[in-house]
Amino acid sequence: MTKRDLVVKIAKETKLIQNDVADVVQMTLDYVADELAAGNTIELRNFGVFEVKIRKSRKGRNPNRPKNEVVIPERAVVKFRAGKELKDRVEKLNTKSVK
Numbered sequence: 001m002t003k004r005d006l007v008v009k010i011a012k013e014t015k016l017i018q019n020d021v022a023d024v025v026q027m028t029l030d031y032v033a034d035e036l037a038a039g040n041t042i043e044l045r046n047f048g049v050f051e052v053k054i055r056k057s058r059k060g061r062n063p064n065r066p067k068n069e070v071v072i073p074e075r076a077v078v079k080f081r082a083g084k085e086l087k088d089r090v091e092k093l094n095t096k097s098v099k
Contacts, residue, residue, distance in 0.1 A: 003029075036078055046085040053079050 007025055011018040032042050032050065042050040057074040082090070 039076075044083070046083050048080055048082045048086055050078055050080050052076050 003022075003025060007018055007022045010016070010025070011021045014021070035042050036050060036052055039052050041052070044050075053076070055075055055077050058072050060070045060072045062068055062070060
């Protein structure tokens with residue numbers, strides 16, 4: 001599902017104009033991104049938690065030249081932990097039905 005698909009689906013269910021729904025969806029994503037960029041955690045009850053973690057520096061290898069080690073620097077990454085309700089819904093999936 002794309003952001004556009006989400007906007008169309010919400011607009012149909014709520015009978016709102018797609019442009020208004022698109023604005024709200026975009027603002028929501030912008031606020032989430034702003035908070036994460038500031039190092040804050042976003043908790044959406046029954047859905048999950050987005051948080052910023054620091055990944056330690058480590059040594060890596062170029063697959064084309066495995067003898068050469070490359071130092072991969074420390075960096076901040078976004079992690080997501082699914083909430084209980086989301087986990088329960090996903091666990092009900094039949095593994096053959098997942099694309």
